[in-house]
Amino acid sequence: MKSEGNLKNTTLICAPLVAESVDKMSTDMRKAKASGADLVEIRLDYLKCFTPRRDLEILIKDCPLPTLFTYRPQWEGGRYKGEENKRLDALRLAMELGADYVDVELQVAKEFNDSIHGRKPEKFKVIVSSHNYENTPSVEDLGNLVARIQATGADIVKIATTALDITDVARIFQIIVHSQVSNVPVIGLVMGERGLISRILCPKFGGYLTFATLERGIVSAPGQPTIEELLNLYNFRYIGADTRVYGIIGKPVSHSKSPFLYNEVFNSIGFNGVYVHFLVDDIANFLQVYSSTDFAGFSCTIPHKEAAVKCCDEVDPVAMSIGAVNCIIRRQSDGKLLGYNTDYVGAITAVEDGLRGSWNNSYTTAPLAGKLFVVIGAGGAGKALAYGAKEKGARVVIANRTYARAKELANTVGGAAVSLAELDSFHPEDGMILANTTSIGMQPKVDETPISKEALRFYSVVFDAVYTPKVTRLLREAEECGATIVSGSEMFIGQAFGQFERFTGLPAPKELIRQIMAK
Numbered sequence: 001m002k003s004e005g006n007l008k009n010t011t012l013i014c015a016p017l018v019a020e021s022v023d024k025m026s027t028d029m030r031k032a033k034a035s036g037a038d039l040v041e042i043r044l045d046y047l048k049c050f051t052p053r054r055d056l057e058i059l060i061k062d063c064p065l066p067t068l069f070t071y072r073p074q075w076e077g078g079r080y081k082g083e084e085n086k087r088l089d090a091l092r093l094a095m096e097l098g099a100d101y102v103d104v105e106l107q108v109a110k111e112f113n114d115s116i117h118g119r120k121p122e123k124f125k126v127i128v129s130s131h132n133y134e135n136t137p138s139v140e141d142l143g144n145l146v147a148r149i150q151a152t153g154a155d156i157v158k159i160a161t162t163a164l165d166i167t168d169v170a171r172i173f174q175i176i177v178h179s180q181v182s183n184v185p186v187i188g189l190v191m192g193e194r195g196l197i198s199r200i201l202c203p204k205f206g207g208y209l210t211f212a213t214l215e216r217g218i219v220s221a222p223g224q225p226t227i228e229e230l231l232n233l234y235n236f237r238y239i240g241a242d243t244r245v246y247g248i249i250g251k252p253v254s255h256s257k258s259p260f261l262y263n264e265v266f267n268s269i270g271f272n273g274v275y276v277h278f279l280v281d282d283i284a285n286f287l288q289v290y291s292s293t294d295f296a297g298f299s300c301t302i303p304h305k306e307a308a309v310k311c312c313d314e315v316d317p318v319a320m321s322i323g324a325v326n327c328i329i330r331r332q333s334d335g336k337l338l339g340y341n342t343d344y345v346g347a348i349t350a351v352e353d354g355l356r357g358s359w360n361n362s363y364t365t366a367p368l369a370g371k372l373f374v375v376i377g378a379g380g381a382g383k384a385l386a387y388g389a390k391e392k393g394a395r396v397v398i399a400n401r402t403y404a405r406a407k408e409l410a411n412t413v414g415g416a417a418v419s420l421a422e423l424d425s426f427h428p429e430d431g432m433i434l435a436n437t438t439s440i441g442m443q444p445k446v447d448e449t450p451i452s453k454e455a456l457r458f459y460s461v462v463f464d465a466v467y468t469p470k471v472t473r474l475l476r477e478a479e480e481c482g483a484t485i486v487s488g489s490e491m492f493i494g495q496a497f498g499q500f501e502r503f504t505g506l507p508a509p510k511e512l513i514r515q516i517m518a519k
Helices: 022-035 052-062 084-096 106-115 139-151 168-181 193-205 227-233 258-269 283-289 305-311 317-322 343-358 380-391 403-413 420-425 454-458 473-480 488-504 510-518
Strands: 012-017 039-043 067-070 101-105 125-131 156-162 186-191 209-211 244-250 273-279 295-300 327-330 337-340 372-376 395-400 416-419 432-436 459-464 484-486
Touching (some): 022 039, 084 101, 106 125, 139 156, 156 168, 193 209, 193 244, 258 488, 283 305, 305 380, 317 337, 343 432, 343 459, 343 488, 372 380, 372 420, 380 395, 380 403, 395 403, 403 416, 416 420, 420 454, 459 473, 459 488
Parallel strands (some): 012 209, 039 067, 101 125, 125 156, 244 273, 372 395, 432 459, 459 484
Antiparallel strands (some): 295 327
């Protein structure tokens, strides 16, 4: 277990306060302190009524944390529409009344810094900021931007860009690291879901601060996590330059519970790693850009499991036979990518356990032998289930929206194929096994199901790889029809054992993993 004594970084957590009244701002300051923030950003442009001297005195006096005042104009993505000199006067007044930081935009920074020359309190710092809501420029352009900001007399450089692709974030990491050579504190953040890792991993690269909100959804910029998530989910205080980065590659990916599992396990056993969501559009490009051995291991989910096979330098024979990889390890000695498939073991074990339960523990040795096993979906997870079922002696049928893909997989594993449309009328025998490996029924589309309730009475065991929600419509209706149901969380737990061991080289703490997933 990590202790307070081995905090790994000095990166600050700043809570942006976007209340519309001074009273609410004061309340939120106390909440920020209680939540574990290091300072607050007071967004003056959000206040409905603002009387500068009176309100600034109250806000500075009431605040239990250091204060950063921002009065963002509309032309830089804020809400202030008034006269420019009044806006800058308010920021100068904040300085005089005891603010710790003010944020001024690059366009007016030189003028602002010249105006306070010789009057600046010793501990007071000016953050000079640039916001790009369109994209993330090249490394060269970002370097030039840092130089321009420094030239205004900035104490701290702040650059916020927009991620069109997750690989954009790598350029910001590069700039933060490079700027440390010149001893200039840099805040480098990338907005949007694809930029989330910039907000979590900034301590690893030496970022001065990150912004995190009091509550989910109440943000001052797109993609901000909550303070609670940073501290308790990502163990933010313990992320250092030597922390290894792991994560789940997918699209969509925010629904994944993997970060909750792995970060808690890493923390419990004192393993120096952090696990994040990677919203990835192009897996080959992602793996090429994040090529450092610090990016040490990845879980792969929809839609990247099949493409991942081609991205790996070496692929485990089982994963090669399946044609899908759900676990990638970057070998520390040479940086080569190794691909594995832990899906099939987790899923097949879960189905076998369900089958044993439905037969009151008979058929303990080979419960799938001779059974008709219907797999919905011909993607990565479908391939893993089909391969695993065939290995265990089942007769495999693949059902897929596109019949040609179903036929292709059926030919590979030596099974039969039907189109998804035909599945409702497909019942050559009773007591079949059904496994849904598609995302049908996953949050937020929880009312969807791949098969009619009427057709479910021909199945004795129904498995759904979807685990958000834990009980999908498919599983609920299958149980109502008398089938034994197996949740996707069982497959998730089974494959997590294998992935954890690959990630860390340590035996999986199976009981701990089960306890975390039961929460």
